[in-house]
Amino acid sequence: MPEPRKSRQIPLELVVLQSLNSRMTLSDQDWKNYFSLAKGFEGEVKFDQLTGKLESECIVINGLLLKIDNHFFQIDTVIIFQKTIYLVDVKNYEGDYEFESKNLKHIKTGKIIKDPYIQLQRCETMFRQLLQELGFHFNVEAYLVYINSELTMYQAPQNPSVIFPTQIVRFMQTLNKIPTKLNSGHEKLADLLISLDLGDYPFTAKPDYDYDRTIKGVLSACCHQFMEADGDTKLRCCKCGLEDSVESAVIRCVEEFKILFPERRVTTNAIYDWCKVVRSKRTIRRILQKNYRVCGKGKYCYYV
Incomplete structure (x- = not known):
């Protein structure tokens, strides 16, 4: 095959x-x-x-x-x-x-x-x-x-x-x-x-949306419904039953955030607000530091 x-x-x-x-x-x-x-x-x-x-x-x-x-x-x-x-x-x-x-x-x-x-x-x-x-x-x-x-x-x-x-x-x-x-x-x-191969058409019409009009939360990779916290280390979707680690879910949210809002910087506060159900900013900061490159210092720190 x-x-x-x-x-x-x-x-x-x-x-x-x-x-x-x-x-x-x-x-x-x-x-x-x-x-x-x-x-x-x-x-x-x-x-x-x-x-x-x-x-x-x-x-x-x-x-x-x-x-x-x-x-x-x-x-x-x-x-x-x-x-x-x-x-x-x-x-x-x-x-x-x-x-x-x-x-x-x-x-x-x-x-x-x-x-x-x-x-x-x-x-x-x-x-x-x-x-x-x-x-x-x-x-x-x-x-x-x-x-x-x-x-x-x-x-x-x-x-x-x-x-x-x-x-x-x-x-x-x-x-x-x-x-x-x-x-x-x-x-x-x-x-x-x-x-x-050029990938995607460069002239595709963009939908009308902005950050404030979007519902925040983590979407299931299976059914695209919102997931709920299941303890401190896992998330679970009530609709499809998918279980996911917080780290995997945060990374998925970061990639989604970057696609939807390329003009916004990926910061700990931004991803904490975007994920919504992840309880700890410290956890999000650790995941970002582990999986992305740090730029800037202090309150001006962001990730790429």
């Missing part, structure tokens, strides 16, 4: 919205963005589980944001075989849709979505251009995979590059039967593509 050369990373926008959703009431638009991002990431993880079971010799790269000629393009999964590179775009749409002239229409809500296969074709073209610029010559095949078993698509045109839920097993079986043997050239290409 191939280990992914690049693991799937939660998009920064989703990390922010996931945290804010627990700490405040999101606007309608931010909630829609959060639901869409969470649903999309869930689908990508489901497909990762399938590629993790591939038995053929290949390199799997999960999630690339690339750029060519000042144009960004994103690929959910890249699978490198001996002669062919497979680009896979995963959609986790659920419910009944009707295909209408380059659009998908949700039958119940009437919501219109541009046919994602059009976007995939654009990504395929740009990826081919990138390969040429890098001096590599591979066949490239692009596939759109609808991962959710609760999807029904009416009047969809026949397209062998579009994989519906009932076709996924056969699609993965096809990948498993590809004769392939990799060499250092394939490894070099994979490393180069990963080095070109």
